[in-house]
Amino acid sequence: MGQLNDAKIKNLKPGEKDQVISDGEGLQLRLRVNGTKQWNFNYYHPVTKKRVNIGLGRYPAVSLAQARKLAMEQRELLAMDIDPKSHREAKLEERKQQSEYILEKIAAEWLEVKKHDVTADYATDIWRSLERYVFPSIGNSPLADITAPKVIALFRPLEAKGNLETVKRLNQRLNEIMTYAVNCGYVHSNPLSGIRAAFKKPKKQNMATIDPSELPDFIKTVAQASIKITTRALIEWQLHTMTRPSEAATARWEELDLEKKVWTIPAEKMKRRREHTIPLTPQMLGILEAMRPISGHREYIFPSDKDPKSHSHTQTANMAIKRMGFKDKLVSHGLRALASTTLNAQGFEPDLIEAALAHVDANQVRAAYNRTDYLERRRSMMEWWSKRIEEASQGSLSVSFRRVG
The missing domain is CATH 3.30.160.390 (Integrase, DNA-binding domain)
Structure with a gap:
């Protein structure tokens, strides 16, 4: 005793x-x-x-x-x-995995980190897709209970409907969440690492675009369409600046430096979360002059019809293009492909074209040039592109024609 x-x-x-x-x-x-x-x-x-x-x-x-x-x-x-001590800690960790390390909770934690690398809109899109397709079935499941067969069974109906792109994105997002969980010590391994092989691959679909030879017809259609001047100016702005729909629609007056003739888009609005500078051509300045009486006193260059204090919807240009008869032939994002095809055919340096499209970090390209030389090379390329658009519009059809000499 x-x-x-x-x-x-x-x-x-x-x-x-x-x-x-x-x-x-x-x-x-x-x-x-x-x-x-x-x-x-x-x-x-x-x-x-x-x-x-x-x-x-x-x-x-x-x-x-x-x-x-x-x-x-x-x-x-x-x-x-x-x-005994290690045994107790293992048991405690096991209980934590069952109660604290559940999928939805860890996904939210992962997204807080992910938000630093993606735009706010994209982060919202990620969360909505998980809320719609994943959380209702396995959101409350402990990470340790999530297996490849479970997730494959969850996505089979989506695959059967032909939503292969959605399946691909969800697989990618769940893999990122599980890898994050492994790195944080919440689970020992990622059981979903090879899951993509269980599904059909989506066919790569390029953004619908038109041939460079169809540019005059497109601009003529835009000019003659019964659309508001803000929408017309937005389409032209997107075409000249080679920007993505969201970047163009949310452009602010304060982002412009008219003295240096540049537009600097903040990193948080860019897909790759890096600041992007665009040289302003005379034609772009002409578009801005056309918009000044409409929105010069407001925050956004292209204001919303419903709420002038806000910006145009990111799909405004796209919907207008569709209504003009270009459905399945051209989307507003495809204007970037049109610019890229034209500039490549003209023999401009691929690095400069990629930089203009914000596909590569400007700093990577600058390694070959000094800063001034680099900006001037990009400026002359953008001026050539704007001139090409102006010629296609035959001068009188652009919203900027009166301001461009």
């Missing part, structure tokens, strides 16, 4: 320093100077043979009888060469 009993424990008085009273076979009661009594089990580590202490709770919440039972359990583990 042990050396302690309840009467003895109750009569213990704290001293000037902590006291350790042994009950035998590794069980100890530590009496602290503040009067608290803590049960410990003291043992030799089965591998390192070093002394280790593991807490078993406070007296009287844990009684002497309970403490002895707990000490016996630790000795049983040691008899099997299992370290």
Whole structure:
């Protein structure tokens, strides 16, 4: 029998320093100077043979009888060469995995990190796709319970409907979440790493665009269409600047430096989260002059019809192009492909074209030129492109024609 009993424990008085009273076979009661009594089990580590202490709770919440039972359990583990402390931590981690490390919670944590690399709109799109297709079925599942067969079964109906691009994106997002969880120590491995092989691959679809020879016809159609001047100017702005629909629609007056003739789009609005500078050509300045009476006193260059304090919808240009008869032939994003095709055919340096499309970091391209030379090379290329558009519009059809000499 042990050396302690309840009467003895109750009569213990704290001293000037902590006291350790042994009950035998590794069980100890530590009496602290503040009067608290803590049960410990003291043992030799089965591998390192070093002394280790593991807490078993406070007296009287844990009684002497309970403490002895707990000490016996630790000795049983040691008899099997299992370290009680490591065993306890593993059990605690297991409980955490079941209660705290659930998919939706960790996905939210992952997205907070991901937001630093993507635009706000894209982050919203990511979360909506997970809310729609993933969370209703497995959002409350512990990460440890998520397996490849489960996720494959979840996405099979989407594949059957032909939504292959959606399946591809969801697979990619879930893989990123699971890899994040592995890196954070929430799970040991990512069971979804090879999941893409279980599904049909979507056919690569290029953005619908037109041949460079069709540019005059396109501009003539835009000029004659019954659309508001803001929409027409937005389409032309997107065409001249080679920007993405969201970048063009959300352009602010304050982003322009008319003295240096540049438009600097902040990093948070760019797909690659890097600031992008576009040299302003005379034709672009002409578009701005056409918009000044309409929105010069507002924040956005191309204001929304419904709320002039806000910007045009990112799909405004696209919907207008579709209504003009270009459905399935051209999307507003395809104007970038049109510019790229034309400039490549003209023999402009591919690096400069890629930089203009914000496909590569401007700093990477600048390695070949000094800053001034680089900007001037891009400026002359953009001026050539604007001139080409102006010639295709036969001068009188652009919203900017009166302002361009």
